Amino acid sequence: MHEWALAEAILTAAKELAEKEKMKEVTEVTVKVGELQQVDRSILRFAITQMQPPLFKNAKFRILKAGTTLRCRVCGTVWRFNSKKVDKETAEAIHFVPEVAHSYIKCPKCGSPDFEIVSGRGVWLESVKGAK
Amino acid sequence: MVDPRISVINERLSRTRRIIAVSSGKGGVGKSMVATTLALTLARNGCRVGLFDLDFTSPSTHIILNAPKVQLKEEKGIVPPKVLGLEYMSLVYFVGDNPAPLRGADVSNALIELLSVTRWGTLDFLVIDMPPGIGDAVLDLVRLIKRIEFLIVTTPSLLAFETVRKQVNLLCELKLPVIGVVENMKMDKTSGVQVETEKLGVRYLGSIPFDPQVEDAIGNETKLMSTTVGKVIQEVGKNAILAEARDQ
Numbered sequence: 001m002h003e004w005a006l007a008e009a010i011l012t013a014a015k016e017l018a019e020k021e022k023m024k025e026v027t028e029v030t031v032k033v034g035e036l037q038q039v040d041r042s043i044l045r046f047a048i049t050q051m052q053p054p055l056f057k058n059a060k061f062r063i064l065k066a067g068t069t070l071r072c073r074v075c076g077t078v079w080r081f082n083s084k085k086v087d088k089e090t091a092e093a094i095h096f097v098p099e100v101a102h103s104y105i106k107c108p109k110c111g112s113p114d115f116e117i118v119s120g121r122g123v124w125l126e127s128v129k130g131a132k
Numbered sequence: 133m134v135d136p137r138i139s140v141i142n143e144r145l146s147r148t149r150r151i152i153a154v155s156s157g158k159g160g161v162g163k164s165m166v167a168t169t170l171a172l173t174l175a176r177n178g179c180r181v182g183l184f185d186l187d188f189t190s191p192s193t194h195i196i197l198n199a200p201k202v203q204l205k206e207e208k209g210i211v212p213p214k215v216l217g218l219e220y221m222s223l224v225y226f227v228g229d230n231p232a233p234l235r236g237a238d239v240s241n242a243l244i245e246l247l248s249v250t251r252w253g254t255l256d257f258l259v260i261d262m263p264p265g266i267g268d269a270v271l272d273l274v275r276l277i278k279r280i281e282f283l284i285v286t287t288p289s290l291l292a293f294e295t296v297r298k299q300v301n302l303l304c305e306l307k308l309p310v311i312g313v314v315e316n317m318k319m320d321k322t323s324g325v326q327v328e329t330e331k332l333g334v335r336y337l338g339s340i341p342f343d344p345q346v347e348d349a350i351g352n353e354t355k356l357m358s359t360t361v362g363k364v365i366q367e368v369g370k371n372a373i374l375a376e377a378r379d380q
Contacts, residue, residue: 005209005249013136078178093226103230113233125134
């Protein structure tokens with residue numbers, strides 16, 4: 001159900017952008033979803049279609065997945081986050097607040113929790129296209 | 133690239149009448165105790181109150197409240213569980229007993245995430261237990277929540293008050309409302325903090341005598357509200373917050 005909160009945030013932000021650009025109709029919205037947050041893209045898409053205001057009635061929603069890269073600040077090791085390697089409870093906590101990954105995930109080389117989420121953290125609005 | 137979470141934060145807080153950030157310049161001055169007893173005081177006076185623990189690296193309000201571990205309810209976001217009549221949210225629901233070693237950018241992101249995903253009900257007051265100092269969390273909240281007011285906790289120590297002075301100056305420069313300063317753990321009758329607070333143009337809300345019983349009251353609401361912290365904060369809540377709310 002967290003996807004519904006994200007859908008609301010995406011639509012609110014996209015509407016703000018469209019209004020700022022004085023769009024009369026939005027034709028395409030591109031959203032990037034980082035793997036770390038493990039958002040169910042089909043639920044997100046469904047939530048968006050259920051909540052979208054009239055301005056978006058003909059809009060195509062592109063929801064793209066982005067892999068998550070982590071980099072250890074201590075030893076420099078770079079690795080990819082794999083959601084299949086964390087247990088259900090941990091996955092759920094990271095789903096709601098991705099930063100809590102620092103409480104559960106350690107650098108595979110040196111064991112430090114001090115790592116940077118280089119890419120693929122959460123949900124980003126990549127672009128909003130439309131007709132003026 | 134736009135972070136969509138920012139746009140929805142004001143909507144999440146739109147049903148909250150007042151937002152009070154309980155802050156301090158330094159840690160260890162009793163800020164979490166004051167935030168918790170203030171929230172309980174307001175609730176005991178018939179107000180609808182939320183308590184939001186944003187001290188991510190050292191959360192403690194859940195211990196003061198003896199908040200049980202619960203499965204969070206999801207309803208197009210997260211519905212804060214009710215603890216002793218308060219709507220309550222803390223990062224401990226996500227990290228459990230694990231430490232949360234977060235750097236500044238991570239603190240900001242976690243803060244924005246929780247603000248955008250937590251679905252507070254209709255509240256008269258949202259009391260926020262802030263991290264100490266004037267770092268990322270304070271700057272983020274000031275940026276994201278336009279209606280925020282600050283209540284500052286200090287001890288009689290010059291070291292604590294010097295950081296309060298800086299904090300008050302910053303908040304005044306930013307034209308943010310400061311409800312006042314509470315002096316905690318007072319062990320004598322000196323009036324130095326009161327004099328210095330008033331020199332800053334800020335209201336001195338009261339002093340809390342050092343009370344060795346406080347430690348024993350942690351996790352027990354009745355005992356907690358009977359400590360000097362509980363008693364003084366009940367007066368502060370009535371005189372400085374509820375009275376003003378009635379006058380508005």
